[in-house]
Amino acid sequence: xxxxxxxxxxxxxxxxxxxxxxxxxxxxxxxxxxxxxxxxxxxxxxxxxxxxxxxxxxxxxxxxxxxxxxxxxxxxxxxxxxxxxxxxxxxxxxxxxxxxxxxxxxxxxxxxxxxxxxxxxxxxxxxxxxxxxxxxxxxxxxxxxxxxxxxxxxxxxxxxxxxxxxxxxxxxxxxxxxxxxxxxxxxxxxxxxxxxxxxxxxxxxxxxxxxxxxxxxxxxxxxxxxxxxxxxxxxxxxxxxxxxxxxxxxxxxxxxxxxxxxxxxxxxxxxxxxxxxxxxxxxxxxxxxxxxxxxxxxxxxxxxxxxxxxx
Amino acid sequence: xxxxxxxxxxxxxxxxxxxxxxxxxxxxxxxxxxxxxxxxxxxxxxxxxxxxxxxxxxxxxxxxxxxxxxxxxxxxxxxxxxxxxxxxxxxxxxxxxxxxxxxxxxxxxxxxxxxxxxxxxxxxxxxxxxxxxxxxxxxxxxxxxxxxxxxxxxxxxxxxxxxxxxxxxxxxxxxxxxxxxxxxxxxxxxxxxxxxxxxxxxxxxxxxxxxxxxxxxxxxxxxxxxxxxxxxxxxxxxxxxxxxxxxxxxxxxxxxxxxxxxxxxxxxxxxxxxxxxxxxxxxxxxxxxxxxxxxxxxxxxxxxxxx
Numbered sequence: 310x311x312x313x314x315x316x317x318x319x320x321x322x323x324x325x326x327x328x329x330x331x332x333x334x335x336x337x338x339x340x341x342x343x344x345x346x347x348x349x350x351x352x353x354x355x356x357x358x359x360x361x362x363x364x365x366x367x368x369x370x371x372x373x374x375x376x377x378x379x380x381x382x383x384x385x386x387x388x389x390x391x392x393x394x395x396x397x398x399x400x401x402x403x404x405x406x407x408x409x410x411x412x413x414x415x416x417x418x419x420x421x422x423x424x425x426x427x428x429x430x431x432x433x434x435x436x437x438x439x440x441x442x443x444x445x446x447x448x449x450x451x452x453x454x455x456x457x458x459x460x461x462x463x464x465x466x467x468x469x470x471x472x473x474x475x476x477x478x479x480x481x482x483x484x485x486x487x488x489x490x491x492x493x494x495x496x497x498x499x500x501x502x503x504x505x506x507x508x509x510x511x512x513x514x515x516x517x518x519x520x521x522x523x524x525x526x527x528x529x530x531x532x533x534x535x536x537x538x539x540x541x542x543x544x545x546x547x548x549x550x551x552x553x554x555x556x557x558x559x560x561x562x563x564x565x566x567x568x569x570x571x572x573x574x575x576x577x578x579x580x581x582x583x584x585x586x587x588x589x590x591x592x593x594x595x596x597x598x599x600x601x602x603x604x605x606x607x608x609x610x611x612x613x614x615x616x617x618x619x620x
Numbered sequence: 621x622x623x624x625x626x627x628x629x630x631x632x633x634x635x636x637x638x639x640x641x642x643x644x645x646x647x648x649x650x651x652x653x654x655x656x657x658x659x660x661x662x663x664x665x666x667x668x669x670x671x672x673x674x675x676x677x678x679x680x681x682x683x684x685x686x687x688x689x690x691x692x693x694x695x696x697x698x699x700x701x702x703x704x705x706x707x708x709x710x711x712x713x714x715x716x717x718x719x720x721x722x723x724x725x726x727x728x729x730x731x732x733x734x735x736x737x738x739x740x741x742x743x744x745x746x747x748x749x750x751x752x753x754x755x756x757x758x759x760x761x762x763x764x765x766x767x768x769x770x771x772x773x774x775x776x777x778x779x780x781x782x783x784x785x786x787x788x789x790x791x792x793x794x795x796x797x798x799x800x801x802x803x804x805x806x807x808x809x810x811x812x813x814x815x816x817x818x819x820x821x822x823x824x825x826x827x828x829x830x831x832x833x834x835x836x837x838x839x840x841x842x843x844x845x846x847x848x849x850x851x852x853x854x855x856x857x858x859x860x861x862x863x864x865x866x867x868x869x870x871x872x873x874x875x876x877x878x879x880x881x882x883x884x885x886x887x888x889x890x891x892x893x894x895x896x897x898x899x900x901x902x903x904x905x906x907x908x909x910x911x912x913x914x915x916x917x918x919x920x921x922x923x924x925x926x927x
Contacts, residue, residue, distance in 0.1 A: 354642060354645035354646070355641075357646075370836070372860060373859045373860035373894070374859060387646050387647040388646045388647065490856065491856045493790070493791075493792040493803070493833060493834075494833060495793050496793075497798040497799050498798075552882070552883055552884055553880075553882055554679060554880045554881040554883075554885060555681075555682060583859070585858065585859065586857050586858070587857055587890045587893065587894035589889075589890040589893040590887050590894075591886075591890075593884075593885075593886030593887075596641065596643055596648070597682060597685060597686060597885055597886040599634035599636075599638070599681075600640065601634070602640045605640055605641055
């Protein structure tokens with residue numbers, strides 16, 4: 310990956326206020342120069358790696374950017390340079406092999422190298438291990454995304470520990486989706502079970518080399534679990550579900566005095582939950598939160614690139 | 621005495637107007653462009669806290685950062701939990717309303733389970749006080765929703781004062797058999813309840829809070845009643861929701877709320893930016909429509925606002 314130099318990053322920044330005291334902050338003169346150069350330097354603004362998008366049809370509504378071509382154009386409009394894509398089909402389908410094949414083909418056809426397919430396995434279906442193998446060996450996917458709750462299992466499923474171990478052994482990223490929509494507005498015909506956090510902790514702690522990312526996770530974890538999650542795992546978290554003014558800065562600890570869980574900066578990655586959520590929402594969270602250049606670079610792409618290095 | 625601004629502020633090292641990315645590079649409006657939208661936050665919970673003054677002062681960092689022009693506090697005079705009980709922070713909140721009158725207004729919460737007390741509160745806080753609207757809470761347990769006849773004297777008074785009424789509405793799925801609204805609280809109004817009220821009082825501007833919770837159904841429920849506006853606030857951002865509401869209701873019937881600090885301004889602003897609409901239409905949703913229904917009460921209070 311081409312490194313992002315601090316100076317070029319700042320040149321593309323919108324600097325409009327008084328002096329600040331950020332560590333390693335360039336002097337005010339540099340900021341003034343950056344202000345006047347903000348338009349010319351736009352092409353150097355860092356791109357975003359979106360670790361949480363889904364393709365195909367949401368089962369309950371036609372989404373505005375539901376067509377892959379439209380979604381890719383929309384993401385690129387907002388300077389997304391890479392998007393890790395799951396499939397809405399994985400929520401309810403039984404033929405997971407078909408789901409994963411279609412996902413791989415769709416990514417190849419519409420945006421090879423931009424859409425990175427994350428296939429899915431359903432622990433409640435027999436022989437899910439073969440789906441892991443096919444995702445890895447046949448489709449050469451870098452990771453697996455599971456949707457517990459919609460897929461009829463919780464994280465205390467007996468196969469969970471084995472899935473964490475299998476993905477770790479194969480060097481795959483395991484994305485665990487904690488929700489797709491507010492349960493208060495679910496279609497009355499479906500009953501999506503809650504996803505419990507603690508069993509995942511146990512599975513991850515027993516496989517220290519696992520690469521696990523929580524998608525659409527609120528960050529709300531009870532005391533002891535929170536401490537274990539922060540101190541004893543290396544699990545990543547996307548920002549798509551964080552709520553409250555300044556939520557990202559609260560999570561990083563940039564803001565003191567507002568309630569929040571805390572997570573080391575290097576474990577926070579960008580995720581939009583598009584096309585269900587507007588992609589604008591997640592980017593605006595980065596703007597709303599008072600984050601400095603290094604923090605933004607880490608969340609927008611640096612941490613995700615570390616999790617999934619460019620081949 | 622007002623809270624000390626210094627001690628109530630956030631501990632951070634960045635100015636509210638300082639950004640390290642240019643929103644334009646990411647297809648988003650700059651702060652100046654957000655300011656130009658003239659955003660009026662229809663749904664502000666700045667005082668909803670055990671430490672309301674401190675929370676209000678802290679949240680001002682984000683009000684400033686996101687270019688919000690005016691916030692309408694949902695709990696002035698009592699709380700949403702105990703709307704008629706004396707509230708020890710009322711005096712301080714009144715001082716803040718006066719101090720920040722160029723960017724802060726308030727609604728007073730009432731409960732139609734107690735119509736006489738509600739009317740008395742409206743007299744105190746609106747006719748004789750600083751508030752510019754009525755807020756129906758959704759958390760009471762007396763089983764009286766906004767469609768009950770108890771509401772009629774409240775609505776008659778609202779019509780006399782020419783003020784709008786905000787109603788918390790939701791459609792929480794649940795119950796047996798499962799249905800939208802089946803998990804609502806005993807006094808929690810649905811958009812269908814509000815539609816009944818709107819039909820009885822077509823002269824009173826009513827706001828359907830939270831888009832009814834389930835916006836696809838909420839829009840359908842209120843569609844026939846022109847005095848009913850739909851609020852986008854306090855629910856998840858769903859791509860396409862604003863365009864759907866414009867198609868079914870018309871852009872003149874939409875208002876925007878931030879629901880901060882428990883929700884992100886980012887979440888709520890993103891809903892409107894998702895819609896491929898003109899700047900003029902964005903301005904109507906972000907504040908123009910709310911200013912239209914507030915114009916009379918602001919005028920009566922001697923406050924001049926540019927529509």
